[in-house]
Amino acid sequence: MLAALVIVFREVLEAGLIIGVVLAASRGVPGRSRTVVLGVLAGVAGSAMVATFAAQIASAFEGRGQELFTAAVLILAVCMLAWHVIWMAEHAHELTARLRQLGHDVTLGSRSVAVLGTVVALAVMREGSEVVLFLTGIVLQGAEGAVALALGSAGGLALGAAVSAGVSLGLSALPVRHLFAVTGMLVTLLAAGLAAQAVQQLTSAGLISFLDGTLWDSTWLLSEDSWPGRVLHVLIGYMDRPTVLQGIVYVATAVTIFVLGRTRRTLGLARAPSEAGLGQS
C-alpha cells in the first residue's frame, strides 16, 4: 500500500506543484478556479487517452514516439507559461490594485484564463497517463492486495492535491505587493526547467547528441531522486547532472521570458491606471 502511495504521489507531485504555483500566480484573475477544475478534468481525460494508446504512441517514429510526445507537451507548456508570465507582467499592476480594494471582478480578458487552463491540463496529462497505466496494472493483476494498492493510490492522489493547495495558499500568504514578483520569477524558472526536461526527452529519443557532456554533478549534495530534490526540480528546474545543452536551454528560456516580461511590464504600468479604472490606495 505504501509502495503504491509513493509511486502515485511521485507521479502527481509535478502536476500538483505546477497547479499550485499557477494558481497563486494568477490570483485575482477572474474565473481561475473554474478553469483549473476544467483543466484538471481535461488533463485526466487526456491521460486516459494517452494511456489507452500508450503502445501505439511508443512505437511511433521508430520507438521514439513517447519521448517526442512528451517533448511536444513540455514545449507547449513552456510557451504557455511564458505567455502567462508576460501577460501577468503587463497586468500585475491592475490585479494588485484590485486585490487591495477587494473590488468586483474586472474583465481582463479570457485569454489568460484559457492559457492557465491549458497549462493545468498539460501538467496533469503528462504524468497522469502513467498513473492511469499503473492503476490499470493493479486491476489486471487481480485480487491479491488490490484493495490495499487502490487505497495507497488514492492516498497518493490526495497528497498530490494537498501539495497544490499548500503551495497555492503558502504563496498567497505573501504580501500582495510582492506576490506577482515572486510568482512571476517562480513560473519563469519552472518554465526554464521544463524546457531543460524537453531537451532530456529529445536526447533520450536519440535526436540530440551534441553538447551532451555533464555540466556538473551535484548528486552528492542534493539528488534529484530525494524528495527535496524532486520538489526543487519542478519548482526551479534543479538538475543534479545537467548536460551542457540543458544548462544553455535553461538559461536562454529564463532570460527570454524575463526580458519579454520586463518590456511588457513597462507597457502595463503606463496603461494600468486608466484601463483598470482604479486609483492607487
Add this chain to the structure above:
Amino acid sequence: MSDRSATPPAVSALAAGAMAVVALLVAPAQVRSADEIEVSITIKDHRFDPAEVRVPAGKAIKLTVKNLDASAEEFESKTLKVEKIIAGNGTGVIRLKPLAKGSHKFFGEYHEKTAQGLLIVE
C-alpha cells in the same frame, strides 16, 4: 469579446510550432541509427530476462524491452537517466548514447521488488 476569439489561433499556433520543431528533429535522426548495437530483453512476471545485459563501451545502444505481462511497467535507471513506460504486452525502445565502462542498475518502477537488472558496459 475580441479576446475570446483570439485564443484558439494563438494556442493552435503554439501547438503547431511545437510539433514542427519536433518534426524537424525527427528527419535527420533516421540517418544516424546505422551503427547502433541492438540488445533486447523481455519482462515476464515482473522480472527482466536476461537480468544482466552486457554491451561494449563507446557504442550507441538500442535497447528493446518487450513486456510480456498484461500490466504496464516503467523501465527506469537513475544513472542512465532513463524513465520509460512500457505498455502491457507492448514494446519499448530505449536509446543510449555511447557509454564508458562500468555498470548501471535498472529496475521496473511499478514492481521494484522483482524487476531488477544490471547493464554492464565492458
